[in-house]
Amino acid sequence: MSTLRERAKKVLFIAVAIALLGGTLALAELIAGWTENVKLTRIETRTFLNQSAPLMTTTRWLRPHLADEFINEQPDAELKRLLRTDSFGLVLGPPDIRYQDSTRKILFLGGSTTENNEVDEQYRFPFLAAFQLSKFSSQSFEGLNAGVRGHTSHDSINLYLNHPSSSIRDAEVVVVMHNINDRLRLTLNETYRSDFSHSSEATSIGLIDAGTELIRSVWDWARLNSNLLFLSDAVIRRINRAENGQGIEVSERTLDAYSGVASSRVHIFEQSLRNLIAVIKANGQLPVLMTQPLGRQSVEQDIFNEAIRSVAKTESAGIIDLARAFEALSDKPTLFYDDHIHFNNYGSKWASEVIAQTLHQIIGEKNTITPQESFTCPDLRVGGKSLLTAPLHENVLRGRYPSFDSSDQRLLFQRNHLDGSEIVILNIVSGMMEEVFRSSDPLGLEHPTWIDEQRILFTQRSGDDRRLMVFDLRDRKAKQLLVDQELQGAIANVGSDNAIYFSGYKHVDQQPPVLYELTESAGMPRPITIPGEESWRPFASTNGDIYFINNSTGRYQVYTKKRDEPLSAKRLVMQSDYEQWDPAVSADGLLLAFAQREGGNFDVFTMRNDSHDQKAIRRIGTAENEWDPRFSPSGRYLLYAATSPFGDQIRAICLK
Numbered sequence: 143m144s145t146l147r148e149r150a151k152k153v154l155f156i157a158v159a160i161a162l163l164g165g166t167l168a169l170a171e172l173i174a175g176w177t178e179n180v181k182l183t184r185i186e187t188r189t190f191l192n193q194s195a196p197l198m199t200t201t202r203w204l205r206p207h208l209a210d211e212f213i214n215e216q217p218d219a220e221l222k223r224l225l226r227t228d229s230f231g232l233v234l235g236p237p238d239i240r241y242q243d244s245t246r247k248i249l250f251l252g253g254s255t256t257e258n259n260e261v262d263e264q265y266r267f268p269f270l271a272a273f274q275l276s277k278f279s280s281q282s283f284e285g286l287n288a289g290v291r292g293h294t295s296h297d298s299i300n301l302y303l304n305h306p307s308s309s310i311r312d313a314e315v316v317v318v319m320h321n322i323n324d325r326l327r328l329t330l331n332e333t334y335r336s337d338f339s340h341s342s343e344a345t346s347i348g349l350i351d352a353g354t355e356l357i358r359s360v361w362d363w364a365r366l367n368s369n370l371l372f373l374s375d376a377v378i379r380r381i382n383r384a385e386n387g388q389g390i391e392v393s394e395r396t397l398d399a400y401s402g403v404a405s406s407r408v409h410i411f412e413q414s415l416r417n418l419i420a421v422i423k424a425n426g427q428l429p430v431l432m433t434q435p436l437g438r439q440s441v442e443q444d445i446f447n448e449a450i451r452s453v454a455k456t457e458s459a460g461i462i463d464l465a466r467a468f469e470a471l472s473d474k475p476t477l478f479y480d481d482h483i484h485f486n487n488y489g490s491k492w493a494s495e496v497i498a499q500t501l502h503q504i505i506g507e508k509n510t511i512t513p514q515e516s517f518t519c520p521d522l523r524v525g526g527k528s529l530l531t532a533p534l535h536e537n538v539l540r541g542r543y544p545s546f547d548s549s550d551q552r553l554l555f556q557r558n559h560l561d562g563s564e565i566v567i568l569n570i571v572s573g574m575m576e577e578v579f580r581s582s583d584p585l586g587l588e589h590p591t592w593i594d595e596q597r598i599l600f601t602q603r604s605g606d607d608r609r610l611m612v613f614d615l616r617d618r619k620a621k622q623l624l625v626d627q628e629l630q631g632a633i634a635n636v637g638s639d640n641a642i643y644f645s646g647y648k649h650v651d652q653q654p655p656v657l658y659e660l661t662e663s664a665g666m667p668r669p670i671t672i673p674g675e676e677s678w679r680p681f682a683s684t685n686g687d688i689y690f691i692n693n694s695t696g697r698y699q700v701y702t703k704k705r706d707e708p709l710s711a712k713r714l715v716m717q718s719d720y721e722q723w724d725p726a727v728s729a730d731g732l733l734l735a736f737a738q739r740e741g742g743n744f745d746v747f748t749m750r751n752d753s754h755d756q757k758a759i760r761r762i763g764t765a766e767n768e769w770d771p772r773f774s775p776s777g778r779y780l781l782y783a784a785t786s787p788f789g790d791q792i793r794a795i796c797l798k
Contacts, residue, residue: 167370170370171368171370172369177369180372180373180376181369182213183372184367184368184369184372186213187366188366188367189210189212190259190291205227205231206227206228206229206231207227207228207229208226208227208231209224209226210224210225210226211224212224212225212259214262215480216260216262216479216486216487220262223260223261223262223263224262225259225263226263230305230306230307230309232286232287232307232309233258233266233268233287233288233289234263234269234287235263235264235266235268235269235273235285235287235741236263236264236269236741236742238720238740238741238742239273241282241284244281244282245281245282245283246284246314247283247284247285247286247309247313247314248268248271248272248283248284248285248286248313248316249286249288249310249313249315249316249427250267250268250287250288250289250318250319251288251289251293251298251302251316251317251318251319251320251418252289252318252319252320252432253289253290253291253293253319253320253322253323254289254291254292254323254484255289255319255483255484255485256268256287256288256289256319257287257289257291258287258289258484258485258490260479260484260486261484261485261486261487261490262487262742263742264741264743265487265490265491265494265742266287266490267285267485267490267491267493267494267497268285268286268287268289268317269287269741270285270490270494270741271493271494271498271501272284272285272498273740273741274494274495274498274764274765275501275502277745277760277763278502278763279502286309286310286313288305289319292323293320293323294320294323294324294327294334294414295320295324295418296324296327296414298318298320298418299414299417299418299421302316302421302422303421311425314428314505315428315460315501315504315505316422316427316428316429317430317431317432317497317501318430318431318432319431319432319433319434319464320411320415320434321433321434321443321446321447321450322394322397322434322436322443322446322483323394324404324411324414324446325397325404325411325442325443325446326392326393326394326397326404328403328404328408328410329392329397329400329403329404330392332407333407333410334410334414394481394483395481395483397442398438398440398441398442398443401441401442402442404442404446405441405442405445405446408445408446411446411449412452412453415449415453415457416453416457419431419453419457419459428460428504428505429457429459430454430459430460430461430462430501430504431450431454431459431460431461431462432450432461432463432464432497433447433450433461433463433464433465433466434464435465435467435468435469435474436478436482436483437475437477437478437482438482443465444465447465451463460500460501460504462496462497462500462501463500464496464497467496471492472536473535473537473787473788476488476489476787476788477489477492477535477787491764491765492535492765495764495765518796519778519779519796519797519798520778522570522779522794523570523573524538524539524568524570524573525538525573529792529793529794530793530795530796532793534764534784534785534786534791534793535786535787537788537791538792538793539555539568539791539792539793540557540788540789540790540791540792541555541556541557541566541783541790541791541792542555542556542557542558542770542783542790542792543555543556543588543589543590543591543770543772543783544770544772544781544792545590545591545772545781546774546776546779546781547592547775548592548775550570550775550776550779551571552568553567553568553569553570553781553792554567554591554592554598555568555590555783556587556588556589556590556600558584558585558587558790559584559789561584562580562582562584562586563580563581563583563584563585563586563587564577564578564579564580564581564587565579565590565598565600565613566578578613578615578618579598579600579613581602583603583604586602586603586604587601587602587603588600588602588603588608588632588633589601589633589634591635592636593612593640594640596614596615597612597614597615598612598615599611599612599613599634599636600613601631601632601633601634602620603632607630608630608631608632609622609623609624609630610622610623610624611623623642624660624667625665625666626666626667628648629647629648630646630647630648631644631645631646631658632645632646632655632678633645633678633679633680635679635680635682636682637682638682638729639661640662641659641661641682641705642659642660642661643657643658643670643680643681643682643688644657644658644660644667644680645657645658645677645678645679645680646658646667654674654675654676654677655676655678656669656670656671656672656673657669657670657671657677657688657690658670659705669709670688670703670705670709671690671692671703671709671712675694676692676693676694677691677692677701678690678691678692678698679691679723679725681725681726681727682705682727683727683751684727684730684731685731686704686706687703687704687705687727687731687751688703688705689702689715689725689727689734690702690725691722691723691724691725692712697721698721698722699714699715699718699721699722700714700715700716700722700725700734700736701713701714701715702715715734715749715756716749716756717756718738718758720738720739720740721738722736722737722738723736723737723738723744723769724736724769724770724771726773727773728773728777729773729775729777730777731751732750732751732752733749733750733751733773733797734748734749734750734751735747735748735761735771735773735780736771737768737769737771743765743767744767744769745760745761745762745763745764745768746760746761746762746763746768746769746771746780746782747759747760747761748761748771748780761780761795762793762795766785766786767785768782769782769784770782770783777797777798778798779794779795779796780794780795780797781793781794782795
């Protein structure tokens with residue numbers, strides 16, 4: 143009996159000991175995950191390592207069918223970013239773009255700076271540069287992203303020769319960007335050559351080698367799935383480096399600490415580029431080399447970029463000199479991720495513009511965008527810079543929802559920032575800027591527009607509560623427009639007869655909103671669209687047509703109706719596969735402007751209302767988002783707002 147009790151005690155003791163040990167390990171695992179954000183770093187590291195690996199000579203080793211999701215650390219970006227690949231491991235662009243068989247292909251080869259993982263997929267320059275080229279060319283172009291994290295120019299030769307995708311050979315142009323990975327490789331090794339690997343599988347040594355590889359694989363799996371082991375491994379590595387006198391680990395970030403090593407071997411890099419150019423030309427394709435800028439000063443980066451220029455010249459290859467274009471910018475760090483190596487969203491968009499413009503010159507495509515330089519308008523200048531010609535990477539005038547008064551001299555707009563929001567009037571002639579209304583809420587003010595020369599209409603917002611307000615410039619007071627306190631209003635515009643059109647709803651639960659018309663004589667608004675359909679952004683034309691957006695088809699599209707038609711009446715303005723926003727009509731009623739979203743960003747289009755073919759013309763199509771179009775009363779200008787590294791910027795184009 144006592145023996146059974148002793149055995150039971152031993153079993154209980156062992157069980158308690160195992161439970162305590164398991165609990166201690168679980169607690170240590172949890173605490174390790176909190177230390178220096180180890181859990182997030184481990185998960186991101188595991189995802190990165192699962193993406194790609196060296197391309198072996200006879201196999202496809204890029205990861206096909208990836209759909210990895212990362213936390214997006216960039217400001218003004220979505221919470222998550224995706225890295226998706228096709229069945230051959232080529233990085234995909236946004237899913238809303240469809241390519242025809244006649245689409246001309248441009249292949250991009252490079253390392254992580256070409257792969258562009260850190261950037262949202264619609265802004266990765268291998269996609270976006272080709273998409274931008276399509277916008278102002280007579281044909282469609284598709285960018286093939288074959289950038290692989292860690293690849294050198296030698297790896298790209300291997301990929302180019304052995305990759306099984308037929309698209310690699312179908313590309314008309316091959317753009318190559320290599321610099322920093324080659325510098326790293328030539329710092330660590332005298333050449334690109336690899337050591338022969340060997341194994342004697344029928345011997346004891348072969349068995350030991352296989353066992354060692356198995357143990358290493360098990361350890362890598364364990365550390366990438368355990369916060370505690372991941373943290374322990376990092377600490378051990380630091381200690382080993384310190385004991386061995388290696389205060390710095392040679393990596394992309396620390397490479398410049400070893401200045402002079404790689405540059406003494408730059409001739410090896412040049413020969414690698416020549417080899418790559420030769421195989422590209424042998425396949426009947428056009429090679430184009432691209433320099434690589436950094437967000438920090440690097441003498442060796444400059445040396446390798448100069449080598450790229452020299453090779454392109456001597457080998458009669460095209461050159462896209464991103465590094466030289468970058469030197470002309472005023473605020474360089476805003477274009478890079480925190481490591482000053484990889485582009486952020488704004489940097490990749492900037493690079494896309496430069497690449498597209500240079501490729502346009504190299505391949506000699508005809509420009510099909512409506513030429514704006516044929517029109518002559520008085521310049522609109524702010525602080526010595528032009529709203530007509532300044533690029534979006536220059537900080538000229540921050541704001542959204544611009545509109546001119548009847549004189550084309552006073553520009554009304556809103557500004558939102560971390561400290562609040564304000565409604566501002568800028569006198570273009572005098573340069574004087576006047577803040578007319580302010581809110582401490584960064585989202586507190588919306589969509590200002592002129593009622594007449596002395597009154598401004600806008601929306602004051604508090605959470606989901608929106609109130610239409612009228613500000614009188616004479617007495618500097620604001621009052622609510624709507625008598626009905628239950629009716630909320632937003633995004634209002636004023637018709638030529640001074641009738642006010644807005645999106646309204648009784649309370650949040652009654653969304654989607656109904657469009658209303660309010661005449662000052664009537665005092666009470668009347669609905670002009672049917673409840674149950676989401677309608678926004680009404681804009682009245684001089685001929686009595688009301689333009690607005692509605693998502694009854696599953697995406698926002700521009701519709702129109704007469705003000706006196708039944709509530710259910712509406713007509714689609716033009717057939718489109720893309721989302722449309724912000725309709726605006728010129729004072730003479732002949733031109734309609736709107737923003738259309740293609741490839742993940744918005745461009746501004748116009749179309750003639752008196753035309754039967756309903757053909758839209760892309761007026762503004764940079765790599766940034768352009769929206770909020772508004773015609774000036776004189777018809778000379780088309781104002782708009784666009785995203786930029788400095789926040790939303792206001793610009794204009796000349797129409798007459």
